[in-house]
Amino acid sequence: MKDISWDAYQIFLAVARHGGLTGAAQANGLSPATVGRRVLDLEQGIGRQLFARSQTGYRLTADGQALFEQLQAMDAVVRKVDGWRQEAHGASVVRLMAGTWVTWLVCENIQAIWSERDGFRLDMSVSERRATLAHRQGDVGVRAVAPEEPHLASRHTGDVAYAAYRQRNAPDGLSSAWLAVSEEDAISPYLRFPHQQAAASIAVIVSRPRSLLDLTRAGAGQAVLPCFVGDLDPGLERAGEELKQLRHGQWIVTNNEDRHRREIRTVSERLFRLLKSHADLFAGKRPSRSL
Amino acid sequence: MKDISWDAYQIFLAVARHGGLTGAAQANGLSPATVGRRVLDLEQGIGRQLFARSQTGYRLTADGQALFEQLQAMDAVVRKVDGWRQEAHGASVVRLMAGTWVTWLVCENIQAIWSERDGFRLDMSVSERRATLAHRQGDVGVRAVAPEEPHLASRHTGDVAYAAYRQRNAPDGLSSAWLAVSEEDAISPYLRFPHQQAAASIAVIVSRPRSLLDLTRAGAGQAVLPCFVGDLDPGLERAGEELKQLRHGQWIVTNNEDRHRREIRTVSERLFRLLKSHADLFAGKRPSRSL
DNA sequence: CTTATGTCTTTCATAAATGAAAAACATACT
DNA sequence: AGTATGTTTTTCATTTATGAAAGACATAAG
Structure with missing residues (x-):
């Protein structure tokens, strides 16, 4: 019984999840041809047929399903390792918490807030609830009430009409x-x-x-x-x-402790600039439609 | 943050366990050069140094130790999968690797080693080469040199004249x-x-x-x-x-990790008994021809 | 101290793996 | 029915990874 190369399991999971070679190939950065071959090799190594093949994709057999379930735990380990890797890189994610419409405006003007060259990922979370940034759920928040929490720093951007x-x-x-x-x-x-x-x-x-x-x-x-x-x-x-x-005010909030984190400072500065440049629009003064 | 190929984790574990490239290379069926490169690649992907390198081998860093511990769970999954694979085959094969003449003797005395009632299949592979049982190619080996590989268990059966x-x-x-x-x-x-x-x-x-x-x-x-x-x-x-x-000695070898497998224990015990009962014959003391 | 041994790292030729493209096929749409 | 689309499989040229061998180095033994 030869050892199975663990990347074969990784590819198997991708095929099972996407229900075919094309999706798995994209997810793993391989070609469909390669994925097909690797799955064939794995089936040989395992000695069981893992997929029912059709022109419209791949479906797990009973044996394939059994293996799929067993390998979930492996995937979970890798997720934990990925979390550890992220931690090791300091802070490569910045999480922005804002209401529906601010999030919309940020998306419309994403190049002003984030680019790929920044080297961090931007997570945007929509919530109508007050952004407390509690439990480190978020790094930068936009809210309608000035914070009284002592751990939060804030900057007033203007009014919303x-x-x-x-x-x-x-x-x-x-x-x-x-x-x-x-x-x-x-x-x-x-x-x-x-x-x-x-x-x-x-x-x-x-x-x-x-x-x-x-x-x-x-x-x-x-x-x-x-x-x-x-x-x-x-x-x-x-x-x-x-x-x-x-009508209410609008504030950008960050955790005091995150002041030293460059990515968070970057995002909150850029967001402040974006909202400030739209201050008249937020306040209900009509634009010229040329914006 | 790019996905890490899971076989890199597999190789990392082998290096950590064997404390160097040579042992890991043997365990994984690769060359030391390849293992060294793969570990370098992994360190780049993780963004951390995982090993302290020396001319006498590799030692885990603190980061390496953290990853090692996390990946134990992955290894455990693969063991379970391997058990399932074996089960799928009915745990039904024991592979014996020996030279021409021991294989011949076993065939002459097959009832002492194996019967249909045992419920497993016996695969006998003739090789004049040293039985390393590498890459799980064999389960039980007979060889002329005492093994020094730490993963092999051995029993001395006597001399061959x-x-x-x-x-x-x-x-x-x-x-x-x-x-x-x-x-x-x-x-x-x-x-x-x-x-x-x-x-x-x-x-x-x-x-x-x-x-x-x-x-x-x-x-x-x-x-x-x-x-x-x-x-x-x-x-x-x-x-x-x-x-x-x-004249040389003769040993029966098995993988340490296979000790728990009943069929392998059965075959190696019986083989030991057979060879031991023929010890005088092997050593060149003439038989009485009534055997 | 010198020599022997074991291990890692680097280089280069070779083997193996890969992806692009074409062919085959199934399904959906007109 | 014919056409369009999406997916898989196969073939072949190219790329990538690999292992053998040499070199470098550390450690142990004499």
């Missing part, structure tokens, strides 16, 4: 119906507004704020959106004045 | 010609003897030692044979005294 938006030039009948996220998901004041002010007129309930924008653009009704989102969209117009009771 | 043999009562003219295997196949000292002592008198060259016995019995000349072969054959007699310079 809100208004109701509807489809531009929409027929009048539909545009008065309200679009809202569900009450249980309505964490922020702007998300709660339709429930508090026009509950009987809510025509559609969605689970994500991004869906509000989509529906509004499609003419399904009106929704409360941040001005920097609504005013930037050529398919939307304001359905009324700014809703001044919803 | 050699003499020149000819056809019994042969006419004098033919019996002085020598029979030999070819020089390139003459791996063992006894096979080299005719080339070294009587090269000009070699009448016939064969490729297999078994042919020496056949030719000698047919009266074609004289050949060096182990005493346990020549003395047992009623058609042969010694052509001279024991060739004392050819």
Whole structure:
């Protein structure tokens, strides 16, 4: 019984997961031809057929399934090792926690925040909840309330204004119906507004704020959106004045202890610059549409 | 952060266990040069130095020790997989590696080594080369030199004596010609003897030692044979005294790690008993022909 | 001290593995 | 039915990895 080369197990797992050679080849940086050969070799070494082959891909046999399950533990070890490697490299991940719309703006302007040459990975996590950066869940946060936590450092970027938006030039009948996220998901004041002010007129309930924008653009009704989102969209117009009771400040927060970490400083500086350059837009002063 | 090829981990473990490249190379069926390169590559991939290198071997660094400990779980998975592989084959093969004449003796006494009721298959592999059991090529080996490899367990069975043999009562003219295997196949000292002592008198060259016995019995000349072969054959007699310079010891070897395998223990115990019961015969003390 | 031995590292020729491309085939769409 | 698409398998030229051998070096023995 000859020893099996462990990379054969690695390739086997990839084929099993992707259900074929093409996906596995991409994941492992090999060609489909090579992956096919390696799997054949493994089957010979094991003495069992591990996959049922078809023109549309590979399916695990019972024996293949047995091996797949056994090898999960191996994969778990490698994940732990990878975590240890990352640790060994100091901090090659920066985790950014922000709400739906700031995350959207960052994505639209990603080249201003991150490039491949930076040598770290950017993880962006969307949450409407207050970014506490607790338990090191995040490194940089964007929030609507100035932090009082002593371990957090913050920088004020400006105010955020809100208004109701509807489809531009929409027929009048539909545009008065309200679009809202569900009450249980309505964490922020702007998300709660339709429930508090026009509950009987809510025509559609969605689970994500991004869906509000989509529906509004499609003419399904009106929704409360941040001005920097609504005013930037050529398919939307304001359905009324700014809703001044919803206005709030905006802060970028980091952990005091992370000040020395270059990657975190880099990201928070760049983010501050991005938000500051959009300060008027955030505050509800209408842009010229040339941005 | 690039994925690490899992066979690199396999090689790392071997180097760590053997404390150097040479042992790991043997265990993995690679050359020391290759192992050294692979470990360098791994250190680059991990971004840490894993070994302190010296001319006397490799010692784990603190980082290397951390990785070593993490990878024990991976090794454990592979052992389980190997158990499953064996199970898939019904744990049903024991591979015996021995020279021509021991293999012959085993065949003559097969009921003492193996029966169908044992529930495993016996594979017998003839090789004049030293049985290293490397790369799991064999499970039980018989060899002429005591093993120094730390992963091999051995038991001494006794000495093997050699003499020149000819056809019994042969006419004098033919019996002085020598029979030999070819020089390139003459791996063992006894096979080299005719080339070294009587090269000009070699009448016939064969490729297999078994042919020496056949030719000698047919009266074609004289050949060096182990005493346990020549003395047992009623058609042969010694052509001279024991060739004392050819005498050597004999050991049965198994892999330390295979100790727990019942079939391997069974075969090596039985083999030991067989060879031990023939110890006098092997040592050149003449039998009574009633065996 | 010198010599022998064992081990690692480097170089170079060779073997093995690889990927690109073509062929074959299955499935989905028109 | 014909066409388009996606996937696998096979072939062949190229690339990569490998091992043999030489050199360098450390350690042990005489």
